[in-house]
Each structure stands twice: as C-alpha cells, then as structure tokens.
Amino acid sequence: MSRANVRVRPATPEDIDALAELVHTVDPQGAGHAARQAGTSTERLCSRFADLLDRTERTLLVATDENAAVVGMLGARVDEVGTVELTPVLHVTHLLVAPRCRRRGIGRALLAAAVHLADDAAVEHVLATSAAGSREGNRYLARIGFAPLVVHRIASTAVLRRSLGMTDVAGRMAALRRARMARRDRAGFGHRAVGRGA
Template sequence: MRPGVHVRRASSSDLEDLVDLCLLARAESGVGRQLCTDDRARLREQLSALASVPEGVALVATCDGEPAGLALCRVLGPGPLAAAAVLSLDAVYVRPQHRRRGLGHALLHAVAEAADAAGADDVYAAPLPGSRGMQRFLARLGFAPAAAHRVVSTTALQRRLALDVQVPALRPGARGLEDLIARRRRARARAAGELEAVRQAGASMSMQVSRAVHTRRPSASSTTTS
C-alpha cells in the first residue's frame, strides 16, 4: 500500500462520505438505478443497514486523509444451495482524481481479508455493464467469468407476466412448425384434388369409348349376284 493510502471498515462518521461516493459512482456508471438510488436519505439508510449487520462489509479508502474510494460487500451462505460461504463484492469505486495510486488494490486486499475472516471460499464481483476499466482490473486480479446477470424492473416484470397469461407466448420455432404443417396439408389437398381429377378424366374417357362401341353400326357385307 502506498504512503497516504489507507483502507478501514466504515463507521457511522463515514456515512455521508459513503453516500457521496455512491452518488459519484452512480453518475459515472451511466446505469443509474442498477447501482443505487439517488435519494440521499434512502441511500444513507441502506448503507447504515449494510454496515450494521454481521454479514455486511463496508470499506472506505482514504488518500492523504480524504475519502477517495469504497467497497461494499456481503457474506452470503452457507445455505440450502451453497455448502460454503462466499463474499459478494457489490460495489468498488475510486474517485477519478485518486486513481492509479493503489487504492483499488488496497480495497481488494481488505476485501480478501474480510472474505478469509468470514470463511468464504470465493469472492464474487458483478461489475456494471460498460465498466471496461473495472472489468480489466478484476481480470488482472484473477476474477474469471462465472455467470451472466439480467435485470428487469418489478413493474415491467409484472406487466409482462400479465400479458403472458392473457396471450400465451409461442415457443421459439412454434410459428415455423405451424406454417410447415399448413403447407403440408395444402400440398396433400392439392395432390388429392389432382388425383381425383385424373380419376374423373379416366372414367369419362372410358364411358365415351364404351358408348362409341355400343353405337357403332355393323359393317355392310359385300355380296355378288350372278
């Protein structure tokens, strides 16, 4: 850790600084609500709750005594679907003017110590879409792809579910299958129609030939007279 850079557990006196850092990260990320709320009062309550629960880890980094970065984590598990605890790194952020001074490494070092103290086998991180710098930073530290996250607002999810109930969505390829069945039915009907037309034409020709045979007059016999 470079001189002047320090990382520690956040206390109640750091709460407003954490709020400021979160709002800066929100504005820089461009994804807004996916990171945090823009309501200071609500954000203050959420950060206070995170720091107060045993599984919550809120870290603040200072550079020459000035709040310069944060890391927000949660210890998850063990549980019904996880045999061991893991540490989820929900957010890590450093002010632009304090970057390239080792704060990110210092924060992740403290994160690793928190994971080890909690008995967490793995550290999970979910960097926000578009944060290429953070993606590269985590990759250099050994973070590998594990899963893809998708997000939808609760309102949008409820609306789509209601629409799916009213109009059941077709399975992928179902429309193509229906079109194929319809084409085959039309082809069979067309073939059956052509066969019937041939059969009728054959019956008509046979009837005409029979009529001609029955109506033909016998040929006149040639006789000689003396």
C-alpha cells in the same frame, strides 16, 4: 497521493455523508441501474448506508487518503453460490474509487482487505459483482484474476408481463368468465338457479 498513503478501515457513521458523495461522484445518476430506477437521492443513500452499518452480516470498508478523506469503498458479506453444490464465497460489491484518485492502488488496497476478511471467515473464494455496463470495472477485475461466473440480468415484472404476453391476462380471464356465464344462461341454468331460490 502515493500508494503508501492509502488506508483501509471499516466504515463508521461519520463516513456516511462522504460515502454518499463518493457514490454520486462515481455515478452521478446514483449508484447504478437499480438506484437510477428508484431515483436515489443523497438522503436515501445516507439512510441506506446507515442501515448497512447497523447490520452485522455485511462489512463496509472505506479507503482514505493522507488527509483522511474517503476516496474509495467496498461492501462485503459471506455468501454461497450455486444451486446444488453450494460454494462459500466472500461476496464483494460496490468496489468504488473516486475518479480523481484512480490508478493509485486504492482498488488493490480495498481488495487486499477483502482477502483478509475472506481468510478470517475461512472462505477460499472472493466473488466480485460489477455493473454489466462498467467496461473499466470489469476489465480491472479480469486483470487481477477474477473470471466470469454467471451473467445476471434484471427486468421489471411489468416488462416481463409485456414480453410474455401477460398484459391482458386479467382481461382475458374476465372475458372467458362472461362467455361461460352466457352459455349457462342460454342453456337455462341461470333461470333454474333463480327459480330455486325464489
């Protein structure tokens, strides 16, 4: 496939099965860390793509080859970054290219289409999200001009509870309540309360 044969267009419901297959081809475990945690199945991916296509705030683009087969995808939405000073951006996620079709200009074609989306939205910056473990993806983005902005890290609340020593908070609170009640009983408060109610 030559670069001239790459076509980028908005995804349609007819592309859903091909998109799910593309995700599993790029990441056989299923669409990255979050999907692996959730045990993403093809059925679940298809449902998610159908949901994305129903939403107007997100744009899902596909790249097709000369046979009209889906060989790449990109998700985008207008967003803002920053806490105090907000900067409008076109947030690009899930820039995926089928492994057999890499180094043929598909990623560039998808990002060129994203630039047009940013221009249409009068947004001056494109923010690309890539998996931290994707060395190839991060190198590619750096090579075409994306600079690091922030590092996002993810942890489950269960992991944080353990790390922060919060695993036995409920048990400790119950023990403190029991100790308080025992002190009150020894001081006679418990008996007086019962006596008044009798």
